Amino acid sequence: xxxxxxxxxxxxxxxxxxxxxxxxxxxxxxxxxxxxxxxxxxxxxxxxxxxxxxxxxxxxxxxxxxxxxxxxxxxxxxxxxxxxxxxxxxxxxxxxxxxxxxxxxxxxxxxxxxxxxxxxxxxxxxxxxxxxxxxxxxxxxxxxxxxxxxxxxxxxxxxxxxxxxxxxxxxxxxxxxxxxxxxxxxxxxxxxxxxxxxxxxxxxxxxxxxxxxxxxxxxxxxxxxxxxxxxxxxxxxxxxxxxxxxxxxxxxxxxxxxxxxxxxxxxxxxxxxxxxxxxxxxxxxxxxxxxxxxxxxxxxxxxxxxxxxxxxxxxxxxxxxxxxxxxxxxxxxxxxxxxxxxxxxxxxxxxxxxxxxxxxxxxxxxxxxxxxxxxxxxxxxxxxxxxxxxxxxxxxxxxxxxxx
Amino acid sequence: xxxxxxxxxxxxxxxxxxxxxxxxxxxxxxxxxxxxxxxxxxxxxxxxxxxxxxxxxxxxxxxxxxxxxxxxxxxxxxxxxxxxxxxxxxxxxxxxxxxxxxxxxxxxxxxxxxxxxxxxxxxxxxxxxxxxxxxxxxxxxxxxxxxxxxxxxxxxxxxxxxxxxxxxxxxxxxxxxxxxxxxxxxxxxxxxxxxxxxxxxxxxxxxxxxxxxxxxxxxxxxxxxxxxxxxxxxxxxxxxxxxxxxxxxxxxxxxxxxxxxxxxxxxxxxxxxxxxxxxxxxxxxxxxxxxxxxxxxxxxxxxxxxxxx
Numbered sequence: 001x002x003x004x005x006x007x008x009x010x011x012x013x014x015x016x017x018x019x020x021x022x023x024x025x026x027x028x029x030x031x032x033x034x035x036x037x038x039x040x041x042x043x044x045x046x047x048x049x050x051x052x053x054x055x056x057x058x059x060x061x062x063x064x065x066x067x068x069x070x071x072x073x074x075x076x077x078x079x080x081x082x083x084x085x086x087x088x089x090x091x092x093x094x095x096x097x098x099x100x101x102x103x104x105x106x107x108x109x110x111x112x113x114x115x116x117x118x119x120x121x122x123x124x125x126x127x128x129x130x131x132x133x134x135x136x137x138x139x140x141x142x143x144x145x146x147x148x149x150x151x152x153x154x155x156x157x158x159x160x161x162x163x164x165x166x167x168x169x170x171x172x173x174x175x176x177x178x179x180x181x182x183x184x185x186x187x188x189x190x191x192x193x194x195x196x197x198x199x200x201x202x203x204x205x206x207x208x209x210x211x212x213x214x215x216x217x218x219x220x221x222x223x224x225x226x227x228x229x230x231x232x233x234x235x236x237x238x239x240x241x242x243x244x245x246x247x248x249x250x251x252x253x254x255x256x257x258x259x260x261x262x263x264x265x266x267x268x269x270x271x272x273x274x275x276x277x278x279x280x281x282x283x284x285x286x287x288x289x290x291x292x293x294x295x296x297x298x299x300x301x302x303x304x305x306x307x308x309x310x311x312x313x314x315x316x317x318x319x320x321x322x323x324x325x326x327x328x329x330x331x332x333x334x335x336x337x338x339x340x341x342x343x344x345x346x347x348x349x350x351x352x353x354x355x356x357x358x359x360x361x362x363x364x365x366x367x368x369x370x371x372x373x374x375x376x377x378x379x380x381x382x383x384x385x386x387x388x389x390x391x392x393x394x395x396x397x398x399x400x401x402x403x404x
Numbered sequence: 405x406x407x408x409x410x411x412x413x414x415x416x417x418x419x420x421x422x423x424x425x426x427x428x429x430x431x432x433x434x435x436x437x438x439x440x441x442x443x444x445x446x447x448x449x450x451x452x453x454x455x456x457x458x459x460x461x462x463x464x465x466x467x468x469x470x471x472x473x474x475x476x477x478x479x480x481x482x483x484x485x486x487x488x489x490x491x492x493x494x495x496x497x498x499x500x501x502x503x504x505x506x507x508x509x510x511x512x513x514x515x516x517x518x519x520x521x522x523x524x525x526x527x528x529x530x531x532x533x534x535x536x537x538x539x540x541x542x543x544x545x546x547x548x549x550x551x552x553x554x555x556x557x558x559x560x561x562x563x564x565x566x567x568x569x570x571x572x573x574x575x576x577x578x579x580x581x582x583x584x585x586x587x588x589x590x591x592x593x594x595x596x597x598x599x600x601x602x603x604x605x606x607x608x609x610x611x612x613x614x615x616x617x618x619x620x621x622x623x624x625x626x627x628x629x630x631x632x633x634x635x636x637x638x639x640x641x642x643x644x645x646x647x648x649x650x651x652x653x654x655x656x657x658x659x660x661x662x663x664x665x666x667x668x669x670x671x672x673x674x675x676x677x678x679x680x681x682x683x684x685x686x687x688x689x690x691x692x693x694x695x696x697x698x699x700x701x702x703x704x705x706x707x708x709x710x711x712x713x
Contacts, residue, residue: 079606102616156609
């Protein structure tokens with residue numbers, strides 16, 4: 001058993017609240033990613049689980065035992081560090097066996113376990129080397145071997161791949177994932193890289209300012225973000241957002257109106273009481289389509305005109321930054337040279353699409369994928385402006401606003 | 405040469421000119437030349453006392469009055485005399501033991517304090533460190549009378565009488581520790597604070613206590629600093645005279661140290677200068693050996709000041 005639970009964990013440094021009453025249940029064998037911008041409290045959370053930092057308030061339990069005030073050595077955890085933290089005065093064998101030697105394991109048992117761990121992380125034959133002689137990836141594998149050799153209840157990983165180069169990072173990402181599945185050990189993984197979190201985790205906990213914004217499987221965080229912060233943090237490039245106001249039958253933004261009126265028997269989720277509310281409308285780049293293209297969504301919004309500003313081909317797709325030109329507002333040809341962020345819309349288009357910069361295009365949103373957030377609180381009001389078809393069970397996932 | 409000059413003056417001027425021309429045109433050689441001039445001067449000044457001691461030692465006693473820069477006679481047997489007829493080796497042994505005790509106590513206490521100052525955040529850390537350094541700048545002699553009373557068993561605090569440590573190594577190890585600790589703590593603080601936090605965290609997660617992490621990870625990685633501190637303390641104690649002179653009666657069996665032993669050659673009516681010189685030279689050897697052996701560490705310790713991860 002290696003479940004971890006935080007109950008109202010609170011950490012204050014002088015007058016800064018690093019982690020604010022965090023309650024989190026991590027199940028046995030689960031791979032949970034703590035993700036958020038730097039300084040959001042994710043590392044502090046991990047340190048509280050590890051015992052390197054003691055919470056100011058609240059309780060932490062591992063495998064059912066309250067370990068709130070226990071030192072790290074009594075917690076049955078192992079940790080992999082961002083700066084790898086191998087002991088430079090010991091060779092690889094001594095590094096891996098450090099914890100076992102401290103716990104007075106028998107020599108033969110230590111040898112057996114170190115051999116096994118070295119085999120798992122593909123470090124055979126390097127046990128007598130010094131950490132200095134190893135490459136960054138090998139060093140981090142020693143760090144992982146040091147963690148798995150004790151067969152702990154919980155793995156804690158504090159941005160273990162942050163110091164590796166991009167190619168190695170992707171490779172190690174897969175290896176850690178495979179290893180975690182093989183060993184089936186509860187893992188808490190801290191990263192600031194949302195892509196890493198998306199690809200590796202069973203569940204992601206997105207943290208901002210010491211508070212969990214959403215804790216859900218990666219795809220749910222992506223398709224049904226609980227609030228505006230999650231929506232913009234998860235996904236790269238980021239979601240487009242516009243300010244708008246809810247009217248009787250539509251959401252009015254500066255450049256377009258998104259009809260709320262039910263179509264073909266579908267229902268929308270914004271009730272009458274939302275009328276006049278200031279909202280923020282979010283739509284991901286891949287859910288914006290060119291009217292001229294073939295793959296128009298099932299329920300498109302009203303189209304509107306835009307001028308292509310910058311094209312960024314990345315290979316499998318091309319990101320087009322476009323400036324919306326609305327009928328209601330005059331074309332802002334005299335806009336500042338750097339462009340105004342709110343005036344921009346990022347569209348993901350097929351690389352074969354022949355559009356050029358400064359070209360005038362017509363774009364539509366996929367209304368099923370439009371997110372609406374309350375302007376004041378940032379909480380999500382609805383995901384998709386079309387409700388589920390009453391007969392369509394597969395689409396029932398958008399039935400209710402994700403509560404928190 | 406627009407002005408007519410005498411041949412003699414021209415020649416002189418020619419030499420000066422040649423020298424100046426050489427110095428100006430060959431700056432690299434000039435610097436090297438100046439370097440050697442400085443080096444030779446420095447070495448002469450440093451090593452001359454040793455040469456003088458050596459001459460003094462090998463000059464037969466009767467000819468000491470006429471002693472000059474070159475030895476009047478050659479009598480190397482003094483080096484054996486000081487060991488065979490006088491218990492010089494016993495004094496040296498006493499010195500090494502007392503210095504060793506002081507080094508061990510200083511390193512243990514200094515490590516704990518250095519860990520606290522270098523790696524733990526606590527209120528009043530800055531002022532406390534300052535106070536420590538401030539006290540270390542006081543001349544040790546100012547504590548002499550209370551220390552002597554305390555260590556010779558004449559100080560009474562309520563019903564307690566301090567133990568009589570006169571003529572024991574502790575009566576010297578105690579004040580030396582007190583005087584050396586601030587510097588030790590300062591050196592070790594600097595080194596321990598440079599060990600990355602991650603290494604200590606890793607050790608603690610792997611199963612050590614904070615103290616265990618200090619001894620298993622931080623101290624081994626601070627070896628240059630620990631060696632530097634150890635050697636500075638050792639040399640300081642080994643050559644200390646004042647407290648050593650006050651705390652024993654000068655008998656080798658009563659833990660009199662090397663400098664006291666050398667002083668003992670100065671007897672009531674005679675001064676055995678040649679024996680004193682020979683004893684001094686022999687007494688230097690242990691420290692010289694220590695420094696040569698640990699030189700690598702000291703240089704690393706004083707210059708680089710630690711290691712990077």
